[in-house]
Amino acid sequence: MSTFSFMKRLIMYRPGLYAANMLAWTLIHMAPLVPGLVTKAFFDQLEGSAPVKYGTWSIIALLVGAALGRVMLIVVGFMTDVHARFRISMLLRRNMLEHVLKEPGARAIPCSPGEAISQFRDDVDQTEEAVSWSVDVLGMLGFAAAASYILIRIDAQMTLLVFVPLIVVVASAQIATARLQKYRAASRESTAKVTGAISEMFANVTAIQVAGAEKRVIERFKRLNEERRRTMVKDRLMGEALTSVFTNSVNLGTGLILLLAGYKMRGGSFTVGDLSLFVYYLTFVTQLISNVGKFMTYYKQMTVGFSRLTAMLQGAPASVLTGPKPLHLRGRASGKPGAAGASVEPGGAEEAAAAGAIAGQAALAPAAPSAGSGTARIGGAASRAGATHTPEAAIAAAPERRLQKLEARGLTYLYPETGRGIRDVNLSLPRGSFTVITGMIGSGKTTLVRTLLGLLPASRGEIRWNGRIINDPADFFIPPHSAYTAQIPRLYSDKLRDNILLGYPELGGNLDRAIYSAVMEDDIQRLEHGLDTVIGPRGVKLSGGQAQRTAAARMLVREAELYVFDDLSSALDVETERKLWERMFAERGSATCLVVSHRKAALAHADRIIVMKDGAVEAEGTAAQLLAASDSFRRLWYGDEGERESVER
Numbered sequence: 333m334s335t336f337s338f339m340k341r342l343i344m345y346r347p348g349l350y351a352a353n354m355l356a357w358t359l360i361h362m363a364p365l366v367p368g369l370v371t372k373a374f375f376d377q378l379e380g381s382a383p384v385k386y387g388t389w390s391i392i393a394l395l396v397g398a399a400l401g402r403v404m405l406i407v408v409g410f411m412t413d414v415h416a417r418f419r420i421s422m423l424l425r426r427n428m429l430e431h432v433l434k435e436p437g438a439r440a441i442p443c444s445p446g447e448a449i450s451q452f453r454d455d456v457d458q459t460e461e462a463v464s465w466s467v468d469v470l471g472m473l474g475f476a477a478a479a480s481y482i483l484i485r486i487d488a489q490m491t492l493l494v495f496v497p498l499i500v501v502v503a504s505a506q507i508a509t510a511r512l513q514k515y516r517a518a519s520r521e522s523t524a525k526v527t528g529a530i531s532e533m534f535a536n537v538t539a540i541q542v543a544g545a546e547k548r549v550i551e552r553f554k555r556l557n558e559e560r561r562r563t564m565v566k567d568r569l570m571g572e573a574l575t576s577v578f579t580n581s582v583n584l585g586t587g588l589i590l591l592l593a594g595y596k597m598r599g600g601s602f603t604v605g606d607l608s609l610f611v612y613y614l615t616f617v618t619q620l621i622s623n624v625g626k627f628m629t630y631y632k633q634m635t636v637g638f639s640r641l642t643a644m645l646q647g648a649p650a651s652v653l654t655g656p657k658p659l660h661l662r663g664r665a666s667g668k669p670g671a672a673g674a675s676v677e678p679g680g681a682e683e684a685a686a687a688g689a690i691a692g693q694a695a696l697a698p699a700a701p702s703a704g705s706g707t708a709r710i711g712g713a714a715s716r717a718g719a720t721h722t723p724e725a726a727i728a729a730a731p732e733r734r735l736q737k738l739e740a741r742g743l744t745y746l747y748p749e750t751g752r753g754i755r756d757v758n759l760s761l762p763r764g765s766f767t768v769i770t771g772m773i774g775s776g777k778t779t780l781v782r783t784l785l786g787l788l789p790a791s792r793g794e795i796r797w798n799g800r801i802i803n804d805p806a807d808f809f810i811p812p813h814s815a816y817t818a819q820i821p822r823l824y825s826d827k828l829r830d831n832i833l834l835g836y837p838e839l840g841g842n843l844d845r846a847i848y849s850a851v852m853e854d855d856i857q858r859l860e861h862g863l864d865t866v867i868g869p870r871g872v873k874l875s876g877g878q879a880q881r882t883a884a885a886r887m888l889v890r891e892a893e894l895y896v897f898d899d900l901s902s903a904l905d906v907e908t909e910r911k912l913w914e915r916m917f918a919e920r921g922s923a924t925c926l927v928v929s930h931r932k933a934a935l936a937h938a939d940r941i942i943v944m945k946d947g948a949v950e951a952e953g954t955a956a957q958l959l960a961a962s963d964s965f966r967r968l969w970y971g972d973e974g975e976r977e978s979v980e981r
């Protein structure tokens with residue numbers, strides 16, 4: 333899609349509002365024609381070169397009326413402009429957010445969160461600016477045409493002599509703004525590098541101290557600052573030079589008019605009224621040229637912004653950005669389907685999606701009403717409490733959706749950046765089974781569970797739930813079908829309770845049970861305000877183990893058929909981990925578990941262990957079978973904590 337079509341589609345989102353805005357601004361730009369002519373008539377009367385048509389008071393009334401009229405037009409113009417701008421930027425942000433929330437959670441954005449935020453803010457603002465300035469073009473050209481016609485009729489030679497050089501000066505200055513843009517971009521980039529370096533330093537104080545790297549870090553910081561100083565000086569110098577050209581070109585033009593007018597007035601071919609009209613229109617013509625230049629600059633910036641916004645779509649068509657959608661949130665209260673309106677904590681799309689914080693229960697919509705006995709679950713309070721509004725009610729109402737068997741065949745996902753990932757993985761999880769995926773670092777364990785859950789887009793393979801192919805795993809693998817705890821917990825600066833519930837209803841003791849299963853009851857007692865303790869940005873007030881168990885409790889509070897843990901126990905001590913698995917086994921009922929772990933406490937409980945190597949399944953079986961058959965497994969088993977546990981299962 334070209335930038336022009338992009339702009340056209342944005343305009344067509346609210347064509348009536350755009351037309352009203354354009355009408356208002358055309359009138360605003362054309363309005364100065366009137367006071368110019370009134371002033372000319374006034375001076376011509378005074379001079380006696382024109383018959384007296386209006387008294388002094390009539391002329392004052394006309395001028396005041398014209399000024400008031402323009403003020404009112406400007407008020408209307410600002411109102412239409414604000415409305416039009418808001419709709420354009422909100423449509424873009426809404427559509428982008430909806431797209432990001434629909435993308436596989438682990439690759440929802442193709443850049444860092446900071447860059448994505450800057451695109452949501454700056455690129456959208458630039459687009460809004462360009463579309464908003466496009467309404468001025470008609471009025472500015474209209475004024476230029478009318479003013480030129482009037483002035484040429486008075487004195488064609490003088491019009492040419494004064495306006496042509498002026499147009500050349502201002503237009504050249506406008507062309508120079510391209511260079512200004514370059515300098516501005518460079519100064520912004522160098523500022524971003526300096527702030528980036530500061531945030532990296534603050535985030536890595538310990539690493540810098542441990543490596544004794546203070547001197548090198550400061551040297552680098554100095555270099556970045558020096559680069560910033562140079563780019564900022566260029567930027568400011570160019571900016572000030574251009575401003576002075578724009579400001580002084582009016583004075584220059586006025587000087588030229590005075591020189592020529594004096595000469596012509598002596599010859600009697602030029603009146604004082606003509607002089608006033610030339611001087612009056614001169615200001616507006618200069619403004620006009622500079623405004624046309626501004627529009628061209630904004631248009632260029634929009635082209636850059638548009639390509640960055642399109643890159644955010646990761647291959648989806650650019651028309652996604654401009655799809656006409658309602659902006660209001662009516663009918664989108666939390667808990668209802670609809671991704672864009674749902675409240676999702678920033679930065680945690682993957683975990684929030686998997687934990688069911690996004691209210692996307694669309695996959696369950698056509699649930700057939702039929703009776704079914706509830707199954708025992710860790711977080712099963714909701715259905716026991718008869719809370720029919722919870723997602724679990726959907727499973728209760730549609731027992732055929734209860735997991736009997738989950739299968740994956742030929743599952744493949746390779747990261748575009750490294751070409752590594754997983755290849756042709758087969759998996760079969762019967763109801764109630766406890767399967768552990770294990771393997772060396774980088775063998776593909778996380779990639780496998782993420783691809784299975786739709787958090788990464790599989791390039792090949794199929795996933796079947798009770799034999800039925802799941803086409804959109806990202807929409808399907810959410811509670812009550814499945815709940816997931818990611819390897820790195822994403823916590824928010826909020827109360828511990830809200831971090832666990834993430835908007836889920838607290839019903840019939842489900843929270844207490846989840847806390848117990850996640851072995852958190854003692855930690856909560858030790859916290860100053862218990863569950864109401866605010867845990868700080870990213871949960872900094874919690875230890876690594878507490879953060880992981882909070883994430884586990886978040887998963888366990890949701891009733892699900894399948895629980896997926898990605899290396900849940902990596903920050904837990906042996907005793908806490910033992911308790912956690914014991915409680916899981918006692919509480920999970922018939923729920924199915926898929927666990928990434930290399931720890932014996934999990935491996936020893938497993939019905940089936942899958943050993944991953946270089947992105948493929950290397951061996952499968954129980955711990956006893958694998959200890960006999962797999963070298964890799966023996967290394968993992970005996971390499972763990974130095975324990976020598978016997979295999980009891």
Ligand SMILES: Nc1ncnc2c1ncn2[C@@H]1O[C@H](COP(=O)(O)OP(=O)(O)OP(=O)(O)O)[C@@H](O)[C@H]1O
Nearest residue numbers: 747749750752753772773774775776777778779780
């Ligand atoms: N975001 C990414 N971009 C590119 N390559 C990646 C990315 N994440 C993982 N990989 C690569 O994919 C392969 C599998 O990684 P994965 O994280 O699935 O392994 P893992 O077995 O879960 O490792 P760990 O035990 O450290 O969690 C590795 O070779 C890794 O380098």
